[in-house]
Amino acid sequence: MMRSWCRSKLDTAVNREQFESLALEHLDAVFRMAMQLVRHPSEASDLVQETYLKALRVADRFEERGGGIRPWLFKILHNVFYTSLATAKRVPVPVDELHGAIADVPGPDEPAPAWDLGSLNWEFVDERLKSAIEDLRPEYRTVLLLWGVEGLKYREIAKIQDIPIGTVMSRLHRARSILADQLADLAEETGRSGG
Amino acid sequence: MSEDLTAEMIRLYCDGELSQEQVDQLQEHLHQHPEDRARVEFERKLQQHVHAVMQVQCRCAPPELASGIHQRLAGAAAEADEPQTSAGQVASRQSKPPPATTASTWSLASWFHAPPRANIYAVAASLALVAGAVLFGIFGRPIDAWRRPQLVDLVADAVPFVATEHGRCADNGDARANKATFRDPHLAAAELSSWLGATVSAVPLTDRLNERGWEFFGGGYCGVPASKRSGHLIFTRDNQGSGPAILSVFVVPDDGGYSVLNKGAVVPLQPDNWHKLPAGERFSREVWIYSDGYLIYLLVSCSSDELRQAAGALQDALGQASP
Structure with a gap:
């Protein structure tokens, strides 16, 4: 229509x-x-x-x-x-869409520590998340935005960025693991300072 | 974390990217594993906070941007209209709908009202086209002759790559893990089938290989030369004492343009024929190639026995006789 x-x-x-x-x-x-x-x-x-x-x-x-x-x-x-x-010709266009992109991605089984963080106070995570997101590689940040803010499905993100869906998954997985690691550090710091 | 549930599956579940069947299985699993329920809860909270942080962090568009876009779009529209009208006419046009285009107002009535000479030209042109098509059909080359594909030599282009890539995955556990983006055969089958445009029989192949002692390790995208898209499935078997045996299955769409070197002669790759290539100077591992007419499967492993098992499993999976 x-x-x-x-x-x-x-x-x-x-x-x-x-x-x-x-x-x-x-x-x-x-x-x-x-x-x-x-x-x-x-x-x-x-x-x-x-x-x-x-x-x-x-x-x-x-x-x-x-x-x-x-x-x-x-x-x-x-x-x-x-x-x-x-x-x-300022910056080379990323060419990691095939197996290259997967090379720097952790295995899907990689344990991420943050989900058993009983001491994590969610009221205080935003500042840490903000700086962690700023520090992400641009390709991770873009995928995170399309997923987290715009609410797009993997397939839509892959089409927008012209990359395989597996690359979307691996970038998102990697970005979330980095953020989870940051929250684990935050919980540890909070635990230490709290006693 | 329970051993049989990966971080990837948890995240796929939270993102609504699993099939209904997988969701049902996972929910049953979560019912029995509170530690994994906590992970789901963590992922959901993380998503909420990422949403909140990024929405604040990524500011809204500045107010003047919308008006700037409006001006540029209006300017572009005016430029497009320039040949037919003056600038003043563009401005007046914006206030009322333009006249309908020729295409949208064509009708049988307009045909009869057109000048007679124009209709004669149109009929003459149509007759000339029909006559040309008939003459081409009688004297022209067959259609197939125009679209004969350029043959690509799999041995020259793809086989050395898959042999090397298999070697990398067989020798290096990290490389193998990195390669295997999809750790579930159902997911691998769905994603690679979608990627390659043909059904990749990863699930029945896994079933057949399980019967022969092999486990599905994972699958992922690959960059096999001479193909636009390709995939890689990895299977392992515990050979007690001598470490895990690794079997690689590379999958490439068969567009009819592939050939293999067969006893010194390059021949087109025929569906349902196995081409068995011993390791040599150009590639270090034995490779067996098979086409089902839609997909080409390149099997790589360390020994002929393993390849024979894999080939049998593949043909069983495809519902055909073993080689």
């Missing part, structure tokens, strides 16, 4: 406005992801503007597959960002 709407009407100014209002509903989410990629508000704004321009140009290729327009905007953002990187 969305596709036919785009095809038949997006070339008119009236429906460009419709597209705008539909897409701008997700502006905060798109900006959040842009911030994860570029880490600077003005660069993130530029990236988001390019994303919306590109989205308008390719709107007739949008197909509604149950997730709405938001994952589609994320995918375009991701493409615009990595295309600009590749063009500028």
Whole structure:
């Protein structure tokens, strides 16, 4: 339905406005992801503007597959960002999508210590989590955002980032293990200072 | 933590990524294992706090961004309209719907109202296309001749890689563990089937290999050369005294473009034929190759006996006669 709407009407100014209002509903989410990629508000704004321009140009290729327009905007953002990187040759595009990505990932059986932390006070974990998230590698942080904040499924994240679903799983697993380790440290510190 | 439940499974459960059957099994397990229930609770709380922290941490879009986007989209739309209209006309157009396009207003009535010469040209063009298609059908090359695939030599491209990769997994427990992203054969079968676009029979293969003393260790994505996508299944068997034996099954989609070196001649890989390649200068492990017409399976292990067992298990799993 969305596709036919785009095809038949997006070339008119009236429906460009419709597209705008539909897409701008997700502006905060798109900006959040842009911030994860570029880490600077003005660069993130530029990236988001390019994303919306590109989205308008390719709107007739949008197909509604149950997730709405938001994952589609994320995918375009991701493409615009990595295309600009590749063009500028500032940073190499990650090529760890196949077995390379798995090499630095712990085995799925790796025990993580934090779930038996009886002494962990959840009221005080946010500051530690905040700094731990800041310290994560960008690819882990992005997956964490798409999963934790945007609530996307693994398959949607894989499609947005153009990586295998196993890489999404391993990045998410790794990111959560790092955060769990930080909470374990916090619980230990709290236990020590408390007596 | 109970031994048979991995951190990965707990997280898949919390993220709603397990099948209903797996959820039922896991819930039954959780009912009996309070320590794993605590892990589930931990993962859920962690997710809630990650959500809260990241939402605050990642600020909202600045207010001027929306207006900037609005201006740029309007500018882009105006540029697109430039050839047909002036800037003033663009502004007036935004206030009312534009006239319908030619495509959307085409109808049988418009055909009859079109200038007669235009209709004659359209009919003539259609007749010319039909005549061309008929002549091509009679005198042209067969369709198959146009799409004959380029053969890829598996021995040159893929076999040395799979032999080396198997060696790495066989010799190094960490490499093996890292490779095995999916530790459950059901999950491996589902993910690799989705990845490769054809059914990977990991579950029946595991069943058949279990009967022969092998255990499923894990599966994962792989980068076999000459293939866009490929997977790797790893099985182990405890050979008492001499350490674990390792069996690798690499899976590659068969697009009909593969060949193998057979007694000095390169021949297309035929479905249901085993190609047995002894270890040599170019690859250190014996490799057996099999195609079921949809997927190519490359089996690598340390001995011919192990490969024979694996080949039998694979063909049993695929519902075919053993080699």
